[in-house]
Amino acid sequence: MAAITTGAHAVAVHHEAHDDYAVQLRRNRLGLWLFFISEAFLFGGLLATRFYLWGNTRPELDQAIGLIVTSVLLLSSVSMRLAETAMEKGNRQLFSIFILLTAFFGLVFLGGVVIFEWGLVPALYKGHLTPWGDKYGAVVFAMTGMHALHVVSGIVFIFIIWNLARKGHFSPQRHWGVESCAIYWHYVDVVWIFFYPALYLIGNAVHLSH
Amino acid sequence: MAKQGYGFVILIGVLLAVLTVIEYYMALWHFGAALLLLVAALKAILVVYFFMHVSRLWKTEEEH
Numbered sequence: 001m002a003a004i005t006t007g008a009h010a011v012a013v014h015h016e017a018h019d020d021y022a023v024q025l026r027r028n029r030l031g032l033w034l035f036f037i038s039e040a041f042l043f044g045g046l047l048a049t050r051f052y053l054w055g056n057t058r059p060e061l062d063q064a065i066g067l068i069v070t071s072v073l074l075l076s077s078v079s080m081r082l083a084e085t086a087m088e089k090g091n092r093q094l095f096s097i098f099i100l101l102t103a104f105f106g107l108v109f110l111g112g113v114v115i116f117e118w119g120l121v122p123a124l125y126k127g128h129l130t131p132w133g134d135k136y137g138a139v140v141f142a143m144t145g146m147h148a149l150h151v152v153s154g155i156v157f158i159f160i161i162w163n164l165a166r167k168g169h170f171s172p173q174r175h176w177g178v179e180s181c182a183i184y185w186h187y188v189d190v191v192w193i194f195f196y197p198a199l200y201l202i203g204n205a206v207h208l209s210h
Numbered sequence: 211m212a213k214q215g216y217g218f219v220i221l222i223g224v225l226l227a228v229l230t231v232i233e234y235y236m237a238l239w240h241f242g243a244a245l246l247l248l249v250a251a252l253k254a255i256l257v258v259y260f261f262m263h264v265s266r267l268w269k270t271e272e273e274h
Contacts, residue, residue, distance in 0.1 A: 078226075179263075
């Protein structure tokens with residue numbers, strides 16, 4: 001009789017823990033999305049600034065570079081989703097491969113921005129925009145700078161999650177850390193989805209000579 | 211939403227790539243800002259729905 005009572009108690013405790021986790025998970029997801037909404041005002045403001053100051057013009061940026069860095073960031077989103085899928089299926093080795101690949105793509109994207117958009121390595125590529133030069137440079141640096149800051153924090157987030165996963169912190173049933181990292185990374189990608197046409201595609205190119 | 215397999219994720223990735231190429235050529239052919247932003251919105255919807263699992267916000271049973 002005592003054994004049955006103890007067993008029933010254990011089941012009840014298990015269900016309670018499960019319910020607590022489910023409630024906490026819903027709160028975590030809501031909190032993350034509320035954070036994204038607040039971030040949308042920041043990036044929306046930058047987009048509004050671009051359309052207010054540039055109108056139907058844009059600086060003459062290298063179209064090939066724009067397309068390549070955009071493709072790399074989209075690829076990183078795919079590899080991040082594949083990493084999450086691997087975790088859902090309990091394949092830790094594949095998870096590690098895909099999440100590290102995502103960080104690699106993120107670093108390539110950052111390299112593209114720093115070297116080719118900002119021209120910070122003149123030996124490799126001589127940029128023609130400066131943050132203080134004119135409205136084109138100011139907006140390009142503000143938009144890409146704020147976005148790059150999020151990419152950097154995303155890469156740090158990825159390495160933290162990769163390290164925790166390596167230590168066995170996540171399971172196929174419970175991996176909110178992985179899910180939140182993935183959603184954050186995709187959010188950074190969504191921001192760039194709007195920044196890419198705003199910076200590279202919309203309006204007539206204005207040749208700037210400094 | 212049922213769990214997505216690797217193939218489905220790749221399919222969404224291909225769709226995103228195709229839309230990006232379409233967007234690029236639309237800009238070359240001087241399509242307006244509204245149409246370019248519409249394609250961007252389509253891409254964003256794909257990412258938000260299939261990659262960011264926005265629908266999980268109003269589900270209760272799933273664990274992660």
